[in-house]
Amino acid sequence: MRQKGVINKPLEARTASPLLVSLSAVFLGIIAGCIFILCLGKNPFAGFERILFGALSNTRRIGNTLGMSTQLILIGLSVAFAFKTGLFNIGASGQMLVGGITGSILAYYLPMDMPRFIYLPIIIVAAMLAGAFWGFLSGLLKAKFNVHEVVSTIMLNWIAYWIVYDFIPRFIIDPTISVKSKPIETVHTLRADWLTDLTAFSTLNYGFFLAIIMCVVVWFILQKTTLGFNLKAVGSNRFCAEYAGIKVNRSIMISMAIAGALASLAGLTYYCGYSNIMEMGKMPNEGYDGIAVALLGNCSPIGIFFSAIFFGILKMGRGSLAATGIPTEIADTIIATIIYFTATNVILASFWNRIFHSSFEKKEEAAVKAALSHGDNTPVSQMTKEKFKAYAKEGKALLKEEKEVR
Amino acid sequence: MIQQAAGIMAAFLELTHIMCPLGWEKPLNYVIEMLDIWKEFPGIVANGGITLQVKEGEIHAILGENGAGKSTLMSILFGLYHADKGTIKVRGKEVDIKNPNDAFDLGIGMVHQHFQLVHNFTVAENIIMGKEGGFVYDIKKASRKIKEISERYGLSIEPDMVIEDITVGMQQRVEILKMLYRDADILIFDEPTAVLTPQEIDELMQIMKNLAAEGKSIILITHKLDEIKAVADRCTIIRRGKLIDVVDVKTATVEEMAAAMVGRPVSFKVDKKPCKPGKPILEIEHLSVMNSKKVLGVDDFSLTIHGGEIIGLAGVDGNGQTELVEAITGLRKVESGHIKFNGKDITMLSIAERNDMGLGHIPEDRQKRGLILSAPLTSNMVIKKFTKEPFAHHGLLDYAEIKKYSEEIIRKFDVRSGEGADSLAGKLSGGNQQKAIIGREITSDPDLLIAVQPTRGLDVGAIEYIHNQLVEERDKGKAILLVSFELDEIFNLSDKIVVISGGKLIDIVNTSETDEHAVGLMMAGIRKDGGK
Numbered sequence: 044m045r046q047k048g049v050i051n052k053p054l055e056a057r058t059a060s061p062l063l064v065s066l067s068a069v070f071l072g073i074i075a076g077c078i079f080i081l082c083l084g085k086n087p088f089a090g091f092e093r094i095l096f097g098a099l100s101n102t103r104r105i106g107n108t109l110g111m112s113t114q115l116i117l118i119g120l121s122v123a124f125a126f127k128t129g130l131f132n133i134g135a136s137g138q139m140l141v142g143g144i145t146g147s148i149l150a151y152y153l154p155m156d157m158p159r160f161i162y163l164p165i166i167i168v169a170a171m172l173a174g175a176f177w178g179f180l181s182g183l184l185k186a187k188f189n190v191h192e193v194v195s196t197i198m199l200n201w202i203a204y205w206i207v208y209d210f211i212p213r214f215i216i217d218p219t220i221s222v223k224s225k226p227i228e229t230v231h232t233l234r235a236d237w238l239t240d241l242t243a244f245s246t247l248n249y250g251f252f253l254a255i256i257m258c259v260v261v262w263f264i265l266q267k268t269t270l271g272f273n274l275k276a277v278g279s280n281r282f283c284a285e286y287a288g289i290k291v292n293r294s295i296m297i298s299m300a301i302a303g304a305l306a307s308l309a310g311l312t313y314y315c316g317y318s319n320i321m322e323m324g325k326m327p328n329e330g331y332d333g334i335a336v337a338l339l340g341n342c343s344p345i346g347i348f349f350s351a352i353f354f355g356i357l358k359m360g361r362g363s364l365a366a367t368g369i370p371t372e373i374a375d376t377i378i379a380t381i382i383y384f385t386a387t388n389v390i391l392a393s394f395w396n397r398i399f400h401s402s403f404e405k406k407e408e409a410a411v412k413a414a415l416s417h418g419d420n421t422p423v424s425q426m427t428k429e430k431f432k433a434y435a436k437e438g439k440a441l442l443k444e445e446k447e448v449r
Numbered sequence: 450m451i452q453q454a455a456g457i458m459a460a461f462l463e464l465t466h467i468m469c470p471l472g473w474e475k476p477l478n479y480v481i482e483m484l485d486i487w488k489e490f491p492g493i494v495a496n497g498g499i500t501l502q503v504k505e506g507e508i509h510a511i512l513g514e515n516g517a518g519k520s521t522l523m524s525i526l527f528g529l530y531h532a533d534k535g536t537i538k539v540r541g542k543e544v545d546i547k548n549p550n551d552a553f554d555l556g557i558g559m560v561h562q563h564f565q566l567v568h569n570f571t572v573a574e575n576i577i578m579g580k581e582g583g584f585v586y587d588i589k590k591a592s593r594k595i596k597e598i599s600e601r602y603g604l605s606i607e608p609d610m611v612i613e614d615i616t617v618g619m620q621q622r623v624e625i626l627k628m629l630y631r632d633a634d635i636l637i638f639d640e641p642t643a644v645l646t647p648q649e650i651d652e653l654m655q656i657m658k659n660l661a662a663e664g665k666s667i668i669l670i671t672h673k674l675d676e677i678k679a680v681a682d683r684c685t686i687i688r689r690g691k692l693i694d695v696v697d698v699k700t701a702t703v704e705e706m707a708a709a710m711v712g713r714p715v716s717f718k719v720d721k722k723p724c725k726p727g728k729p730i731l732e733i734e735h736l737s738v739m740n741s742k743k744v745l746g747v748d749d750f751s752l753t754i755h756g757g758e759i760i761g762l763a764g765v766d767g768n769g770q771t772e773l774v775e776a777i778t779g780l781r782k783v784e785s786g787h788i789k790f791n792g793k794d795i796t797m798l799s800i801a802e803r804n805d806m807g808l809g810h811i812p813e814d815r816q817k818r819g820l821i822l823s824a825p826l827t828s829n830m831v832i833k834k835f836t837k838e839p840f841a842h843h844g845l846l847d848y849a850e851i852k853k854y855s856e857e858i859i860r861k862f863d864v865r866s867g868e869g870a871d872s873l874a875g876k877l878s879g880g881n882q883q884k885a886i887i888g889r890e891i892t893s894d895p896d897l898l899i900a901v902q903p904t905r906g907l908d909v910g911a912i913e914y915i916h917n918q919l920v921e922e923r924d925k926g927k928a929i930l931l932v933s934f935e936l937d938e939i940f941n942l943s944d945k946i947v948v949i950s951g952g953k954l955i956d957i958v959n960t961s962e963t964d965e966h967a968v969g970l971m972m973a974g975i976r977k978d979g980g981k
Contacts (some may be wrong), residue, residue: 269836269844276832285780286812287832288801414924 050223056403061341064388067395068339069353072381078371079376090369097363098356106238106245110317112355113247116254117309118333119351121302123342125192126299127265129278134181134196135306136330137203141177142170142307143314143333147224147321150231151215159230166311167253174307175300177203182299186292192299204326211323224321233316250312254351256346257305264301274298283285306330332358335382354378406431407419409438416441465712478541480505480635480666481526481557486535495521496532497690503635508657508667510698512674512710514908518690519670523637527559528552539635540787558633562640566612573608576627586709591630598629599781602659615719617766618649625656636660637668641675647936647969654680672908673937674703686710710908719916722924724944727756729792730897730928731777736786738769738776740952745784746772748952754897759919759929761943761960763936765972769952770932771813777930779803791896804833809895811886811934813902815879819886822875826866829874830855830889862888863914872895880911887918898922901932916942936965950974 077087098108118135125132140279146166153162181199184190217225233248241247265271276284277294285291309329314321337355340346361374384391413434414421481503488496503509505887513519526537528546536543539555546552552559566575570780578589592608599606604622612620621641628636638657642650657680661667669681677684677698684701686693686709693709707715717735731754740746748770754760764770775781777788779800788796795803800899812818820829831851839850855870864885874882885902890898900919904912919942923929933939938962939946948955948971955971 104677267845269841269846272828272835272846276821276824276828279823280817282818283821283832285800286778286810286818288799288804290799290801 055401056396057274058399061343061346061388063395064391065341065346065350065385066337067391068381068384068388071384072377075380076373076377077114079373083369085367085369089367090364090373093363093367093369094360094374096360098360101243102241103243103245104359106247108355108359109251109350110246110248111359112249112352113254114309114317114329114346115332115336115354117257117312117331118251118321119336119340119347120254120257120344121305121309122337123340123344123347124261124265124305125298125302126337126342127278128274129281130182130185130192130298130302132178132196132296132299132302132306133334134178134199134303134330134409135191135309135333136327137196137200138174138177138303138306139310139313139327139330140200140207141303142174142310143321144203144210145173145307146170146311146315147227148210148214150227150315151225153231155228155230159236162231163233163249166315167308170307170311171304174310175304177298177307178303179300182296185299186295190404200326201328204324207321208323211321215321217320218404222323227315227319229319231315232319233312234260235317246317248312250308250316253308253312255348257308258348261305262344267377270297302440309333322347332378335378335385337363338385338388339381366426406435406439409436409442410434411438412441413438465529478505479503479538480540481668482536482538482541483522483526484536484538486522486525486537487533488518488525488530489533494690496525499687499690499692502695503666503668503965504683504892505666506661507678507682508661508669510669510671510677510684511687512672512677512684512706513687514672514710514910517687517710517908519687520691522641522687523559523668523670526552526557531705553631553633555635557635557637558628558631559637559639560621560628560641564620564624566620566623568613568975570612571608571664572606572610572612572615572623572626575612575623575803576608576630595626595630598626601662602629602656605657618645618652621645622654622656627658629818635666635668637670639670640672641669642671642673645970647965648973650676662936675705675937677706678703680950688712707909715913719920719941721920721942724758724923726758726944727926729753730790731930732787732789733777734787734789736773736776736788737784738772738781739784740769740772746952747776749786750949750952750954751786752947752954752957754928754930756896756928757924758944759922759923759931759942761939762930762932762949763939763946763968763972764934764949766934768972769947770901772952774810774813774899774930774932775950777899778808785829804893807896809890809893809898811883811890811898811900811903813905815882815886816875820874820882823873825871825873826859826864826877826885827851827855827870830858830870831883833889833893858885858888858892861892862918864888880907883907883911883915883921887915891918891922895927895931897928899930899932902934903931904933904935904938912938936968939968940965948972 047156073091076090080087080090097104099105118139121135121138122132146169148164149169153165177199181192184195185192211224212221215224217223235249238247238249239245264276265275272291274297276287276289276290276300281291284294310327313327313329332354336347338352340348340350340355357374357378361371364371364373384396410426410431414426460890479502481501483499483501486496486499487494497521499518501511501522511519511522521530525532526546528548528551531547537546538544544551544555546555557760567578570578573588573592573595576595577586577588578927595608598604604626606619606622606626612623620964625636642652645653654676657667657669669677671677681698683695684698684706685695686706688710696709704714733750733752736747736750737745738747750769750773762770762773771780776783779798783796786796787794790803790806795806795807816822822833827848828835828851831854833886835841835846835851840847840854852870858864859866859870862884864877864881866877874885877885887903896920903915903919907915919929919931931939933944936976941958945957946960946963946968948958948968950972951974955974955976958968
């Protein structure tokens with residue numbers, strides 16, 4: 044009955060899934076946080092209760108948490124997209140600034156009476172194009188001059204930083220506070236009245252829905268399109284991709300441009316939706332947090348969505364920690380610890396694999412025993428799953444009995 | 450008196466004659482005994498009760514197809530794996546080898562297939578590395594010892610030679626020296642002849658005999674039966690993790706050993722109809738290509754390949770074969786000269802354009818270039834044409850078509866895997882990976898098929914299959930360029946042999962009008978008319 048060319052897949056111990064590994068990292072991070080809080084002589088449960096309280100206790104706080112998560116989702120997607128093509132985008136901060144300044148300038152100069160359904164697409168497309176260009180520069184440098192993208196993206200971060208430093212006073216300065224841009228009028232941000240009303244004046248804005256849409260778009264590109272196939276091939280084995288006739292350099296530039304566009308969109312949601320002002324001389328941290336989000340989310344869009352919301356909770360809830368006398372840096376420490384554990388996912392995976400393996404071996408022993416007691420000589424590797432399970436259960440009982448007799 | 454003495458002498462001689470075989474039987478104290486070794490990996494019994502007994506001073510070959518369990522067995526002996534069951538005895542004493550250091554301490558040394566040498570160090574420096582002995586090391590004393598060992602076994606190695614200046618064959622002898630310097634008296638050779646010219650192979654065989662004569666015990670892992678026939682005393686044959694037979698090489702025939710290894714009779718000669726060359730498919734004109742060190746790797750090379758013929762490119766590894774193939778396929782820039790394919794100049798065309806014109810390529814490194822190991826077979830089978838109909842419509846992949854196509858290749862070329870088309874390429878055995886690549890290339894129906902080392906590291910069954918596939922393509926009128934470091938393979942398949950040395954074309958000869966010796970000399974850069 045079986046398909047030709049398929050050797051009967053042998054029964055073997057299960058292996059740790061990325062989800063399990065990520066959850067273990069989170070768990071260990073939280074344990075580490077508890078230990079830190081205990082060291083300070085405070086109650087860790089009270090601490091985590093405060094974090095959850097600060098992030099989720101009312102609709103406004105939930106809205107703020109989602110508003111914060113919006114950037115993290117988009118940056119996470121940006122980093123993950125580059126990862127899939129074998130590139131490390133650590134320039135999300137600069138790309139955010141580029142998107143932010145593009146959006147802010149347009150918000151300042153476009154006429155106020157422009158209909159929103161025309162205005163919003165304009166700033167979204169403009170910001171994404173600007174970010175795509177910024178990412179493309181790194182790709183170009185890598186493709187043409189073999190400049191490593193880590194180096195070029197960091198450099199471009201600082202170029203973006205100084206461009207913003209120059210552009211704020213030149214185009215969009217708030218004359219009363221001369222280091223910040225003039226706050227954008229609400230009608231020119233991504234905020235929407237119904238969302239603001241629903242969440243009691245939180246920072247939640249259309250950006251959140253853009254982020255969800257982008258999760259789907261990224262998933263679609265990577266899974267369903269020839270472009271995604273192309274990029275993933277380059278990411279998994281560029282030598283084979285080259286041999287197969289895929290233009291590796293072109294793929295690197297496209298991938299960096301898309302990553303740049305996603306990060307830039309995050310900048311738009313941040314500066315024209317979340318904070319609505321740009322400060323001179325401030326590099327957004329979210330660009331680096333996004334790396335953690337992507338790692339914890341195993342670079343899959345759905346994983347990134349949840350890990351971004353998780354980090355959003357920690358980041359929003361930290362403010363409330365102060366009430367218990369626990370320093371707010373504890374939340375950052377937990378994030379950092381989680382990043383460490385996610386980065387060492389190989390160790391976590393092998394830990395679980397060892398546990399699965401030894402439990403499988405025990406079951407195997409029991410199953411063999413039960414099978415023999417029925418006069419069945421089939422080796423375990425050729426049993427069906429159901430049969431194996433039944434035998435294992437029976438064998439366990441047999442072994443237990445034996446022990447009791449002894 | 451004299452007669453009596455002579456009688457006693459004769460009787461004595463007769464006695465020693467009778468004793469002699471007994472005397473040889475005496476070292477039944479095997480130097481290595483691996484008894485009833487079991488090692489299981491998930492789903493596979495790699496070693497199912499294998500016994501290996503090596504006598505002192507003998508050359509003992511281990512013969513088996515790929516995946517038969519040779520490597521696992523040697524890894525257990527070398528301390529890289531631990532056996533599930535079974536005992537290992539070294540010089541009669543039961544031992545527990547936990548890691549390679551334990552193996553070293555027991556006097557077991559291994560000459561790996563890939564040399565572990567530092568290229569800009571001298572021979573002496575390479576040999577004493579890790580054994581410097583104290584903070585200040587005495588290189589002169591070490592050099593004296595190295596020279597002494599080298600002379601004793603006829604290795605002809607000078608301690609102050611620098612690795613990058615010496616030939617591959619000499620580098621291998623440095624590896625052997627390294628083992629001897631560390632007082633190893635059990636030497637494991639893992640496929641030692643893969644990178645050598647025929648002349649160097651002869652030298653190595655002689656060295657192995659010298660070593661054995663001096664009392665060293667040698668385990669030779671190989672799939673080349675004629676080498677076993679040439680040097681080995683006994684041969685342990687394993688198949689699918691089971692011990693099949695231990696044969697005395699003197700009395701066994703090559704055919705018998707091959708049959709025992711594969712489990713059925715094997716034919717070594719490929720049945721070929723006479724070659725019927727058609728129109729020229731590939732014309733290379735005065736081609737020069739730089740290698741990675743920015744010197745000419747291919748130098749003024751001209752060659753024409755017609756449809757319906759197999760051209761075998763013979764040469765020692767690293768003499769410009771890689772650069773030539775990469776220039777034809779578009780992976781490397783051409784310095785000067787032209788490449789014409791089906792009459793059209795393709796020198797400046799992209800890789801994809803060449804692929805589309807009907808150029809097939811079985812790459813040398815199947816895991817680096819040939820496949821994406823982390824991707825399923827489906828993706829790998831369409832890697833060259835995933836953007837084209839019917840596999841994609843308007844930029845969207847058609848997984849159903851891709852799967853259908855992949856399954857067709859898998860069925861036709863008998864690619865075996867755990868989960869069919871959805872198996873990850875990296876989970877396949879080497880032979881099945883190669884079958885998948887060959888299936889992909891042949892199914893695209895190319896006019897020219899470049900096959901580089903198509904059977905490297907594969908077992909006899911797979912080699913036979915791949916050879917037949919190549920000949921079948923030739924008979925369909927395709928042009929085939931076969932690049933191989935194995936002269937047997939070149940002679941077996943090629944209609945014409947082209948010899949390359951130092952990037953230059955040395956000569957083109959008809960296979961029927963030459964022999965291995967002549968080609969071997971040309972591979973060393975010596976032309977048959979005596980010129981260089």
